[in-house]
Every structure is written in structure tokens, then in C-alpha cells.
Amino acid sequence: MSQRNPGISKGVDWPLVWIWTALCFIGISCIFAATYREGDNVLQGFLSLKTDYSRELLYFLLAAVAGVFILLIDSKFFTATANLSYALGLFLLLLVFPFHSRVKGTESIIRFGNAFQLQPAELCTVFVNLALAKYLSRIETDFYKPRSQLVAASIALIPAFFSILQNETGLALVYFSFFLVMFREGLSPAVLVMGFSFAALVVATLLLEKNLLALILTGIAAFVIYILRKQIKRRKGILLAIVGIWFICVGVQRFVVPFMFDHVFKAYQVKRMYDAIGKEYIPKNAEAVQEIEKKAGGKKTDNNYNVSQSKIAIGSGSIMGKGLLKGTQTRYEFVPEQSTDFIFCTIGEGFGFVGSILFLGIYLVLLYRMVTIAERQRSTFSRCFAYGVASVYFFHISVNVCMTIGLAPVIGIPLPFMSYGGTSLLTFSIMLFILIRLDADRQMVLR
């Protein structure tokens, strides 16, 4: 994509392209650092397509080609085919059920030959993003109506449902990030607050003893009543609301969470949640034990171990880090899933606190840039799409990094442009280039 070709480069937001290129190269270097062994022929390694880093380089080139193609497409094409692509996404997701191959306990991957594979649940985020933007940008959509909100939520969550069926809870959670887009488009903040509170309550339930948590909740309720005592004198309804919320909270921690752990989540998922917060999960019955063992049999590693090794690797980086290829933990396979889910360890160990903050800074700049771009769009479609991309990126980045530093359960979500994997690199790149393409036509109103 030459800058001199006015056909493509007109209106292209170059900072995004540069950030994309930089992240991809950092990613390839990190995969190289994680998998390179002393004595390997570097050039041969990069050309052979047998090493992870050489394949990642190939995916990068493929993504660049795809990017050029996307830039050559008319932006109206995306609005026109948004619904069609959503249908295609769902079709791919359904195609998994007869054609999947089991890899690491998931059932969401279609294989082509030996080396290449496709994970539709990942790719589908692009199509959902397009479809959601399309729906929200319709003139007839009034997003303040609950019915519209329900439709929008369904567009986002139907693929999530299929993902759960494919044993990919992590990827299913990604679709919840589209609620940020809906929030921007007028969804009541209460939905976000409630969602967040619910998550916080679940974590608190795991961390704290049952009765203590109930006591704390009661204390908070009493405190709020004390603060609002004057308003309550005027309107009794507030008191009722507070008591109601308190009642719901206690109900959730007392009954809903245990119910969810026993009946909704699988035993291994519950175990991962416990692992993430550093508690030991004691399975309730023999079936649960079997299930955990079955799940572990495929992976042969314990997530608790993964997380502690990952924390050791990152923690040992100290302030300045050990330098690329100098990290003892990441180089000698102490951290499992090193080039995929736990790629951030390479940065953490190699470049320390300073390097990690700078690296995360690049992501923050990328996200802020995307919000800025979103806000400068004339068409709702482009804005929604831009927010969608930002939300999906944000979810991936925060969950993946939190998972490596022990703040979130290990749910197998890749780090954009960093984690090894063709589907994820292509998905993220395609999203970004569609955004760039739409942004190039920011003065147009797309429907």
C-alpha cells in the first residue's frame, strides 16, 4: 500500500496502520523469542514455515494483502453486505459442529490440512460487528425502545451461544463487549453498572466467606440508608429500592452463584475461576472430578501452575527486564502456552515493568485513537463499527493481560496481534482495515 497511490491512500489514517505494523512485528519477535532455541538457523527458521514465528510472518503478510484488498473495496460494500456476512458467520459457526476437530479440549476449530486451521467463533466477531452497526444505524431503529435493545443484544449474543456450545466460553464472553457499543448508542448505564456489579459480586462470593459477605452487604445497605436518610423521609420508595437491591445481592451470593457453579458452569470452568483468584476448588462430586481430569487430560497442565509460572516470569522481569532472548522463564518453557495465550510473559520478563507499560501504552494509544476516529464519523454505521472494534480489542487486551498477571480466570483469549494464531491475527487485522476503510470515507453517510 504505497502512499503515492491516491486511490488507496486517500483518507487513510496512517497512525493506525503504523501501530498495526508495529504490534505485528513485536508479536512476531515475541513468538520468535519464545520458541527460538540456541543453534537454530534464524533465516531458515523464518523461511521454512515450520516454526511458529515463520508462520506468524506469513499470516502477517496475508493480513497485509487482505488489508490492501479491503482498502480497495468501496465502503458501501460493508453496509450492503453486513447482514449477509452475519448470516455467513452463523453458517460457519454451524459448520463447526459436523466438521470440527478436537484441539486442546475445544470443539471450535475446523482444520485444513495439517498446519492451517480456522476458528469461526473468532472470525465471527467481525460479522457481528458489521451486523450490529448495520442494525443500529438503520433509520427506523429507535434504540431507546427496549425492543430494539433486545434485538441488538440478540445479534451480539446468538454467536456467543454457539460458542458456548463449542466449549469456547472465553470467546463467547467476547461478544459481551458489544454492550459497550450499545452503551455509546444510548443503552442505559444501569445495564453496564448492573453487569459489572454482578461480576464483582460473583468474584466477592468466591473470595469471601458467605456470612461475612452478607454482613458486608448489609453494612453497605445500612450506610447508604444513613446517607440518604433525608431523601428517604421524603420518598419512602428509595428505602424500598435499597432494601430490594440488598435482598437481591444477598440472594445472588447465597443462592444464584452456588447454583451457577453447580449447574450452569462446567466443573473445569469453575476451577479456572478459583485458580485465577488463587483459591483451591474442591469439586462437589465424582463426576466433577472426572470432568476436570478429562479436561486436564487434553492439556496436561494445571491452570494454577500456568498462572503461577506466568506470574514468576513477569515478576522476575523487575523494572528493566532481562532483555529479549535473555529471559530464563520464557525461553525454557517454564510458562506453558507461551506463544499463544501467555505471550505477554515474554514482554514482561524481557523488558520489565518499563517495557510492559510502554507496550500497553501502545494498545492504549490504539484504543484512544479508535475512539477519536469513531467520534469523527458522520455515519452511525462507521461509528458503531469503530466502537465495536475498540470494544473487542479492549476486551481481548484486558482479559488476556489480566489472565497472565493473575487478575482474571484463564479463559484462552488471545492478545491482539501478539498471540500466535492465524485466525486471530486475520480477524483483528480485517476489523482494523475495515475501520480504516470506513474512516477514509468519514464524510459520507453510510446506511
Add this chain to the structure above:
Amino acid sequence: MPVFNQSRSNIIRLIFAAMFLVIAAQLFNLQVISSKYRKLAQENALFPKRIYPNRGIIFDRNNKAILNNAILYDLMVTPSQVKNIDTNYFCQIMDIDTAEFRDRIQDVKYKNGGSFRPGIFQDLLAPDLYAKLVENIWQFSGFNLQERPVRVYPYNAAAHILGYIGEVDSAIIHRYSGYQLGDYVGRTGLEQYYEKQLMGRRGIEFWIKDNKNRLVGHYENKADDTPSVAGRNLRTYIDVNLQQFAEKLMANKVGAVVAIEPKTGGIIAMVSSPDFDPNSLTGPEKKKNYAKLNLDVSAPLLNRAIKGLYQPGSAYKPIGALIGLDEGVITPASGYDCRGVYLACNHPVKCEHKDPGHARTMRIAIAHSCNSFFCNTFRLTLDNPEIHSVRRGLMKWKEYVNAFGLGHRIGIDLPSEDGGNIPDTASYDKEYNHSWNSCTMVTMGIGQDKMEVTPLQMANAMCIVANKGSFFTPHFVKSIDGHSQDDTVLDKFSVKHEVLTHIPDDVYEDVISGMQDVTEIGTASAVRIPGINMCAKTGTAENYLTVDHRRTKLRNNAIFVCFAPRENPKIAIAVVVQNAGFGAVWAAPIGSLLVEKYLNDSLRPESQKKAEEVANADLVPKYLVRVQFLQDSTNAARHAIRTHDSSSLMKYIIPSSRAALLDTFKKVTILPRLSGPSIKQNMLKPKDTAKVIKPDSTR
């Protein structure tokens, strides 16, 4: 278009920023505040490999290495790499079957907690097996040979002197810094005494290991590594040929030999018998061998030369004469009209000689070892009219004897030397309730009663006589390679102790003449060496032991002390053979043969014949067989009570197997092995034994 929602973009930005702040805070916590992760990472990935330096070599006086290092090889296996090998051929070389092969591989896997780390398949390979393997090792992937330094004793001699090394125990780790579990440290002998000099300095190499514990390379290009420094060699006074010869002479006997160079205090040979093969405590069987030796009631691990307490008997007499002469209670012309018994005290003390005139002068009394003369001299010393008190007399006498190096630790360069015992007034006050006189301990004048000394002390006393009053602390090590100013360990051995030089030389000459007469006309005239003026004294001490609640008379302890040649003493020797009989018959030939061998460097044909005769004589006390039987049966009974398994006890009860058992005990030429706490105590602590064994007379 809901434009009024634009403010929400800021909220979204805020959410992004908040999340990054949370992540940054946790990163700060992990990477900056918490230091444990760095340590954990090092534990994960760093393997400090200790590089052991060669221990110092010990040389004898002719620069022959008597304690050396050798490289043996261990056959290592990395189970995960064992692929496509000809197992049958391999087993044929190793002389094992395939089941054993599988067992050993499993064993390595189990010990290493996996199959990725190399473990020992077979340690300390025999040389011929090593040769076979080294040719074929390329065919066996996963197997490799690894060097392993071990201590070897090329002359198979001087086990007690040289000592052995063993793994450190928690007490040593606690007391001395710088040792870790798995390190080897000198446990006895010179190996222990000169540990600091011999061990050298260990080095450390930092290696990086991966998640399967495989070592993958050096850490930081060896920047933090420290090289190892080899231990320093010891040059000793030991003459290994003489040492071997002495060990040969002492075979199948219980006792000790010490030979010292009077001019330097350097120890030429030191034997404690029974001894053991020092190489048996280095190889793969060392634990088993050590247990065997440790349970043996004849205590082969005990160094009797420095820890065995014996009554010197008549060997004390030259010292008694010197004390009497110096105190002025006798003169060289003094005599005693002995008729075969000393009757001046309540209980008679027998003398071997009845003919009148065998003690007409001091010189002749020494030559014939007249008990009456020396009892008399002892009493004269104690009841010295110039002192006026037998109490002061005894203390004065004790002062003299202590000055001769008896009754206290000399300070030899071996650990755990015993001091012996020269009684003072307090011990007699206690035993006789303050009412005693010179008659009470009259047999001390002939080296008995409560007097107990070690063979080393006897030899050292001979050095003092030979040097006419002075001595150097007996020691083995002449010099340490790489000697520097900071080394003070050998300083105390270069100090000349002039303890008894106030006694005039002519007094010494009188006594020495008497000692020369011992080999010319006296008790040891049979072992005279033509051309060498040897000054000597024999001793024979009766002793008793309570076995089966009965006080039993045992055969006499044979003792012999000497130095030679008279004009220029080059060697002083003390020989003790337990329960052998006459000192002149069993101990004197050993001493004489050693002198001849050392001074002439070769033996006359008749001496060679004599040497064979002595070496082949089996003088192991027979009471040990009975004692062993008692201990073994007691242990078997205890075992039966504890475990309700009486199978081992039955052997001691059924008469037929009883007889067979006793018979086998007798057939064992090297002392029978006994296990049992009480008899072991008796044998390992000669002090206790001394309470049981009481001498009655001496000659």
C-alpha cells in the same frame, strides 16, 4: 441520531484508562514491589552446579603417593533418550538380564521424577567393564559415561592414619560453614585433621535448566562462576614400606605399633590391628562395609595406637630408673637382693628371676627386668626422705611421669587421641579413704596398677629417653605444598619440648646402657640385630576379664619398646600385642624386625624367616568368640522379643547348630564380627575394659 450521547465517549475512554491503571498497578506489584518472583525464577531456571576440586594427595617420606585420587566412571542414563538400542547386546555387556535393565531404568525415572534427567544406571564401573562400554557407548543412545573422582589408597595401607571421607552430616553442616548436604568431608585420620588443607576450594558453575530439568547452557557466559582450587598435598614422615611391613607383622593380632623418628617427632609407621582395607570404604559397597566394620567387636575402626589404653608393664622401668636416679634415691650402683619375690609390702610381688645377683646393679636390673628392684625404686621415690611425705612423693613422681609424655594427650595430628591415665593422690584417697602408703600402689613401679598409657605415648617416651630429655610432638605431616605464612597448623610440631633436659646426660647414658643390655644379655637378647646397638625394654602384663560372670585370666599383653641405633637414634618403637604372651616372645621380634628393616633397608634371611613366622601367627584372643556368641544371642533374643520372629534366636538355642556356630566363629581368622551394645562398648572404649582387666604381676 443521538448526538447527545457523545459525552459517553469520554466515559468509555475512562473505562479503558481505568482498566490499564489496574493492570499497571498489578504489574508494579509483581515486578517492582515484590522481590520473590525473581528468586522463584532463579530457583526455576538456575542450577548451581558445584565443581569439586581434587582433594590433596598424601605422600610418604619417599614421595610415594599413599592416598591419591582416581577417576572412576558412572554409567548414566537419560530414560527419555533411550531409543532403538540393542537391549540384548547391552545387557550382555553389562551382564544383567532384560528384566533388571527395565527395573533400573524405572528406578532412575522414579528417583528423578521423570525421564528427562540423567540418572545413575550403574556407579563406579569396574575397569574392564568401562573399557567394553567406552567402545560401544555410541550404539546406546541415552547412555553416557560420567567421571567421578574417588579416593584410592594405592598401597592399601595406613587405613587408620589416613582416614576416610564421608558425606557430611547435619552436625558438621551446623558447625562449619561452607558445607552442604552431599558434600564429602574427612571423617577420621589425616583426612579429618587436615580437612581444610586437603579439601581445596569448591567452585560453582551456574547452569540454566529448562522446565524438564535438563541443563541447557551456562548462565550469563560464566560471569558469576567461581573456579575450583585443588586441595594441597601433604608430605608425611610415613615410610609406606615399613608401614606395610608392620601391618603384615601385626596381621591376626590385636594391638598396635608406633614408630617415631626421635630427631623430628615424625611418625614413620603407625599400625592398629585389626585393621581394614581403606579402599573398601570408598567404593560402591562402602556403606555395607562400614556397617560390617562398625559391628565388629574387635573394633577394626578403632585406632589403638592413639586410643588403646594399656598398662606399660616393664616397659615403664627405664623411666622409673631415670626418676629414681634424678631424685637421688638410687645410684647406678644400687642393687636389690632379689630372690624371686618382693616381700617388703603385705602382698608379695613375684619376680621372674630367682638367681641371686640378677639385680646387683641398676643396669643389670634393667637388663633382667627385676620386679623387686623397681618396686623398691618406686617406693624409695615416693618415700623420699627429702620430701617427708608420701603424698608429695606421689605427686612429684606423677610430675616426672607426665613430663615423659605419659598420662596426657600429646597433641598428635590425628583427631580423638586418648590421654591415658597416671593416677594422683585424689584417686587413691577416694579408693582407700585417705589411708594409703607407697605399698598400696607398689606395682606402679613396674608399670601396672592404675597406670594406663597409649602405644603412642610409649613410643614418645622412648624418644625422650633417646633424645636425653627433649622431644618434638609426634606428627605425620612434614610439610604442606603451597605453604604460606598464614599456615599455622604445622607450627606446633617444630617446637622442641625440653621437658627433662635438667637430668644430666650421664644419668641417661646409665639407663640407656641398661636398655642396650636388654638386647645384649637380657630379656630380648634373642632379637639382637648384629651391627645395630638397639636399646629396648620388654614388658608382659597379665590381665583378666569377666566373662559369664567369672573373672577369667587372659593371656598376657606383650609389650616392647626400643630405639636404635644407640649412638644416633633414628627410630623409636612401641609394640603392644594384646593377649599374646611374653613380651620378649611376641612383641620384641616385631619391634626388632621393624628396626632392622628401617635401618638396614633389608632383612637378613633368618629375619625374613622370623618375619613370616610372626606374620602367620594367629594371636587373636579366643575369648572374643565366647563374647561374640553371648552378644549375638542377646541381640537375637532382643530381636525375637521385638519382632516375634524367633528364627535367628533358634540358632543359639538348638545344641547342634550352637556347636556349628561356635565352630564357624573359631574358623574366622579375621576377628569374628559381633553385634551388641554392651560388648561393643567394652571393646570400643578400652577404658572400660581396663576396669575389668586387672594385672597381677609383671616381668
